[in-house]
Amino acid sequence: MNKFFLGRYIHFNSLIHHLDARLKLVVTLFLLVMTMIVSSQLGMSLLAFLFVALIYLSKVPLKALYYGLKPILNIILFTTFLQICVVQGGKIYFSLGVVHITSSGLNNAVSTLFRLTSIVVVSTLLTLTTKPIELADAIEFFMWPLRKIINVPLWSLMFSVSIRFIPTLMLELEKIMMAQRSRGVRFESGGMIQRGKAFVPILLPLMVSTYKRAIDLGTAMTARGFNENVRRTKFRQLTWQKQDTIGALISCLVIIGIFFVQ
Numbered sequence: 001m002n003k004f005f006l007g008r009y010i011h012f013n014s015l016i017h018h019l020d021a022r023l024k025l026v027v028t029l030f031l032l033v034m035t036m037i038v039s040s041q042l043g044m045s046l047l048a049f050l051f052v053a054l055i056y057l058s059k060v061p062l063k064a065l066y067y068g069l070k071p072i073l074n075i076i077l078f079t080t081f082l083q084i085c086v087v088q089g090g091k092i093y094f095s096l097g098v099v100h101i102t103s104s105g106l107n108n109a110v111s112t113l114f115r116l117t118s119i120v121v122v123s124t125l126l127t128l129t130t131k132p133i134e135l136a137d138a139i140e141f142f143m144w145p146l147r148k149i150i151n152v153p154l155w156s157l158m159f160s161v162s163i164r165f166i167p168t169l170m171l172e173l174e175k176i177m178m179a180q181r182s183r184g185v186r187f188e189s190g191g192m193i194q195r196g197k198a199f200v201p202i203l204l205p206l207m208v209s210t211y212k213r214a215i216d217l218g219t220a221m222t223a224r225g226f227n228e229n230v231r232r233t234k235f236r237q238l239t240w241q242k243q244d245t246i247g248a249l250i251s252c253l254v255i256i257g258i259f260f261v262q
Contacts, residue, residue, distance in 0.1 A: 009128065009130065014057060016129045017129050017130075020239070021134035021135050021238060022138040023247055024129065025126070027247075030251070032118075035115050038258065042261060044110075050254060054125060060128050065128075068121070068123075069121065080109045085101070085105070087102070087109075088100060088105065132160050132163045136159050136163075137156065139159055140155075141238065153228075154228045176202050177202060
């Protein structure tokens with residue numbers, strides 16, 4: 001079973017799912033910016049409480065967010081550990097040779113852990129609660145002023161296909177890894193170099209499979225008369241409703257409040 005949830009939409013009858021995709025996209029971008037600029041413990045605590053509230057309102061299972069975080073969990077932990085060992089300053093809590101664990105290092109480690117985790121969780125929450133086609137329409141809506149420079153509908157379509165291909169490619173990767181394991185390959189054993197070598201035989205089948213899927217998709221679009229130079233109509237239109245206005249006002253108040261409090 002593919003447990004990679006980034007780019008996958010999960011339907012629930014929740015308040016977050018029913019909000020306009022444009023609102024969710026803008027709020028997500030603001031939250032990502034706030035995650036990077038907030039530095040105080042109070043500000044990070046308020047943001048963490050806000051994220052918990054959004055997860056609760058979305059009714060998304062926690063395991064989905066965990067599996068979205070799992071692929072880069074080792075990178076997050078390594079970066080956090082590096083901050084503890086490298087950053088100096090403040091009170092020294094522990095020393096071992098040239099390594100000094102200080103209050104500044106711990107503060108930076110906590111900030112790094114919070115920011116990286118929040119970025120992944122918020123991004124995963126956006127894709128879990130928003131259909132890829134709606135997210136692409138929202139991006140096309142905000143990029144429409146650039147239509148004289150670039151082909152906005154085509155870029156929107158490319159984004160939609162890319163997001164939808166993420167879980168598909170991860171499923172294909174999992175199948176290839178299972179086939180390699182049945183042949184005796186061990187991806188979890190050995191050092192970093194040995195593990196890297198174990199992944200080399202996976203790359204070529206994955207690239208071939210990706211190319212075949214892209215060719216099949218292009219053939220299907222051509223058979224249906226797709227023309228990138230013709231503006232297409234939409235079967236479902238994004239409609240701004242009263243609940244979106246209320247959500248926008250609440251989001252503005254919360255984000256502004258956290259900004260001034262921190």
